[in-house]
Amino acid sequence: MTATLDQRYGRTRRSRRRDVWIAVIMGVAFVVVFAAWVIWAGLDGAKPTVDAQDTKHSIIDAHTVSVSFEVTMAPGTTASCAVQALNESFSIVGWRVVDIPAASTYTRAFTEVLRTSSQSNTGLVKGCWPT
Structure with a gap:
């Protein structure tokens, strides 16, 4: 059974x-x-990291903005950063990719002047990546 x-x-x-x-x-x-x-x-996790921090922006005129930022990365590393200008609606009115050369220091300061299609009210770094 x-x-x-x-x-x-x-x-x-x-x-x-x-x-x-x-x-x-x-x-x-x-x-x-x-x-x-x-x-x-x-x-x-073996990839080098690149950090960027906005430090200031200055509206030069209706079609130009100056963006200052600091980039922190390992010495000897090259990178690219996307810098952009935004209007009051947070639409992108200016944009550029900036190549950052290798150096012997970790943190460096940069200033980029962007041409814009219309009046901007801010400029910032969108992001950086190792190249």
Whole structure:
């Protein structure tokens, strides 16, 4: 009677072996995926970082704005920064990518003058990235 019920509900010796094999395969798959993620995340963190901070802006006239900013990055690293001018609606009215050459200091100050398509009321650094 018990053997008949075990066979009916899939509790045979064969099904237990299959369940063990499925558990082992799932465990190995988890370990492989986790190890791949750890390696990928470890290699991804090796990129140099570049930080930029706005220091001031000056509206020169209706079509020109001066943007001052500081860039912090590892010595010997080159970077590019996107500098933009915004109007009172926060629309971009002037934009330029500035190439930052390598140097021996961590933090350097820059000032860029942007031409704008209309009156701006602010200028800022959108972001920087290593090149």
